[in-house]
Amino acid sequence: KLFIIKELVMRRFQHSRSTLISGVVRNYQRMAPFPVSKQVKWVAAPSPDIHPGLKPDGWTLTASVPGSRQASETDTAAAIDRETGTRWTTGRAMRPGDWLQVDLGETRRIQGIWLDIAHSKLDYPRGYEGRVSPDGETWQTVARASEGASRRSVRHGIWRCEFSPVDARFVRIIQTGWDSYYWWSVHEWYVLPEGFQRPVPTGKPTNVQIRREK
Numbered sequence: 001k002l003f004i005i006k007e008l009v010m011r012r013f014q015h016s017r018s019t020l021i022s023g024v025v026r027n028y029q030r031m032a033p034f035p036v037s038k039q040v041k042w043v044a045a046p047s048p049d050i051h052p053g054l055k056p057d058g059w060t061l062t063a064s065v066p067g068s069r070q071a072s073e074t075d076t077a078a079a080i081d082r083e084t085g086t087r088w089t090t091g092r093a094m095r096p097g098d099w100l101q102v103d104l105g106e107t108r109r110i111q112g113i114w115l116d117i118a119h120s121k122l123d124y125p126r127g128y129e130g131r132v133s134p135d136g137e138t139w140q141t142v143a144r145a146s147e148g149a150s151r152r153s154v155r156h157g158i159w160r161c162e163f164s165p166v167d168a169r170f171v172r173i174i175q176t177g178w179d180s181y182y183w184w185s186v187h188e189w190y191v192l193p194e195g196f197q198r199p200v201p202t203g204k205p206t207n208v209q210i211r212r213e214k
Helices: 002-031 073-079 147-152
Strands: 041-045 060-064 088-093 098-116 128-133 140-145 158-175 183-186 188-193 209-213
Touching (some): 060 073, 073 088, 098 183, 140 158
Antiparallel strands (some): 041 209, 098 158, 098 188, 128 158
């Protein structure tokens, strides 16, 4: 008798659960903004790669790295080729006074510099000064930070130096700290124009967009 009663209870429970699930599905089909069927499959559509800021057309990068044979002017082109697999580097451990600068070719209103270091995550400046100039002769310091602040400025593989909008043609980052082992590396140099909004240039999906696969 106990066995029969147990079987009856289980059948009643399964029937109730099936009825509840069927009701939920019918309600979803009725409320959905498009026809729903068993063939519908949802997939994540990744956002395209992002290279933020101004286009590097007509830019010239120069560097000063005393005692390094690898940090030549030819190498600097790798920091603006929009290929994150290439890089400019000091070719030796970081020392105070190493610098990298860009000539934008014309005066622009800018508010920051981002450096892509995603493939060299520990090669960020061990402290820095950010300077701008209208002519490459007269310089104004617009940002500075200690090693700790410089380390904390790295987000999603991007080192960030941001400041109040200023008119400039030349922009220079001076490395002010020491490291006994790591080089300073820049895979891509980005210049942010005034009013720039912040995407994340990681090469990976940053916003998941949902589409229906037919």
